[in-house]
Amino acid sequence: MPTFVGAYSWTDVPARGIAVVEAGTVTGTFTDIVNPFHLALSPSGQTLYVASNAPEGRVFALRVGDDGSLTPLNDQSAEGAGTIHVLVHSGHLYATNHDSGEVVVFPINPDESLGPVAQSVKHLGAGPDALSQLGPHPHMTIPDPTGTRVLVPDKGNDQLYVYRLEEGLLVPHSQVHLGAGTGPRQLVFNPDGRHLYVVNELVSSITVCGYDPSTGALWTVGTAPTLPEGADGWNAPSGIALSADGRFVYVANRGHESLTVLRVAKDGAHLEPVDTLRLSEEPLSTMPWDLVPDPSGTLLHLANQTAGTVVAFTVDPETGLLSPSDTPAVEVQGAACLLLR
Structure with missing residues (x-):
C-alpha cells in the first residue's frame, strides 16, 4: 500500500506537492498544494485531507485512486493562517491554524468533499517565550x-484543552496549564486511556498527564526529558509516537538531530529514558519531523525535513531500541509528514 508524504519549506519559496511512495519508490506527486503540512484519510480510505501551512490557511480534499493517485475533490478556506493539522472524526474535519490561533470545524459531505467552516474557536493568551509565544x-x-x-x-499559551463534542461542534470542557514556556506541541494517548504524553517543543520535555475518560478531567503527573543529560545547543522536539504495543514512546529531536526512546512504566504514569539515537552530529542537517510506527510493530518511519528523506528504523520488540533498517532512504524534498495507507 502507498505512503503519502507531505512537505514543508522554511524559506520564502514554499514546498509544493504530496509524494506517493510505493515499495520504496516515488510513483507520483500531486503538486498543487503549498506546504502540505499534515495529512489524514477518510474512514473509507478514498479521500485524503490536507492542511496547507500558508499565510492564507486552507484545507483540501483529494480523491485517492486504487493506485494511490490523487485528484482534486474540493477545498475550503480555513479562515486563518498557518493550517498545520487535520483530524477526521465524527463526520467532521478538525483543523488547527497555528499562526492565527484557531481550531476550525468543517462538515464532511456524503461524497467526502468538505463543506465551508461550521465553527471557528479562537484560543487566547500567550507565553513567556518572546519568539514563539506572542499569541x-x-x-x-x-x-x-x-x-x-x-x-x-x-504551543503559544502552554495550555492543553479538552473540548466536548456536540453534533460535531466544540464545547469547552476542561484544560490544564503545562508550565510557563513549555510549548506543548503534540500528544499521544496510552492504550489504557487514562494517561497521555505531551511533547513540549520549547523545553525538550514530555509531560505525563492523567486523564479520566468518564469525566474528561485532566491533570499533570510528571515530566521526562527528550534529550540525554549534558546535551546542549538549540533543540525543538517535533513528533511523538507510541510503539504498537504501547510499551515505548519515541520522540524526534530537531537540533540535537536524534530519536529518543522512553519506556512506559508505573502503569502508564511514568516515562523512563532508554536510549537516544543520533541521526547526525551536524545541527539542523537532518531535522527529523514526523515519525510513524508501522502497524506491524517492527519498523518506525521517519520524515527528515532538511535532509529531504524518508527513512525506516528497525524496532527491537523487547527493548524498544532502534537501529537503521535495510530499507533504502526515499528522497522527498522537504519531507515533513507521513501517512501510511
Whole structure:
C-alpha cells in the first residue's frame, strides 16, 4: 500500500506537492498544494485531507485512486493562517491554524468533499517565550478514547484543552496549564486511556498527564526529558509516537538531530529514558519531523525535513531500541509528514 508524504519549506519559496511512495519508490506527486503540512484519510480510505501551512490557511480534499493517485475533490478556506493539522472524526474535519490561533470545524459531505467552516474557536493568551509565544498556537487535535471529546495542545499559551463534542461542534470542557514556556506541541494517548504524553517543543520535555475518560478531567503527573543529560545547543522536539504495543514512546529531536526512546512504566504514569539515537552530529542537517510506527510493530518511519528523506528504523520488540533498517532512504524534498495507507 502507498505512503503519502507531505512537505514543508522554511524559506520564502514554499514546498509544493504530496509524494506517493510505493515499495520504496516515488510513483507520483500531486503538486498543487503549498506546504502540505499534515495529512489524514477518510474512514473509507478514498479521500485524503490536507492542511496547507500558508499565510492564507486552507484545507483540501483529494480523491485517492486504487493506485494511490490523487485528484482534486474540493477545498475550503480555513479562515486563518498557518493550517498545520487535520483530524477526521465524527463526520467532521478538525483543523488547527497555528499562526492565527484557531481550531476550525468543517462538515464532511456524503461524497467526502468538505463543506465551508461550521465553527471557528479562537484560543487566547500567550507565553513567556518572546519568539514563539506572542499569541496562541494550537498544534493538533486528537480524540480521547471515548470519541466524545477532542484534546488540543497549544504551543503559544502552554495550555492543553479538552473540548466536548456536540453534533460535531466544540464545547469547552476542561484544560490544564503545562508550565510557563513549555510549548506543548503534540500528544499521544496510552492504550489504557487514562494517561497521555505531551511533547513540549520549547523545553525538550514530555509531560505525563492523567486523564479520566468518564469525566474528561485532566491533570499533570510528571515530566521526562527528550534529550540525554549534558546535551546542549538549540533543540525543538517535533513528533511523538507510541510503539504498537504501547510499551515505548519515541520522540524526534530537531537540533540535537536524534530519536529518543522512553519506556512506559508505573502503569502508564511514568516515562523512563532508554536510549537516544543520533541521526547526525551536524545541527539542523537532518531535522527529523514526523515519525510513524508501522502497524506491524517492527519498523518506525521517519520524515527528515532538511535532509529531504524518508527513512525506516528497525524496532527491537523487547527493548524498544532502534537501529537503521535495510530499507533504502526515499528522497522527498522537504519531507515533513507521513501517512501510511
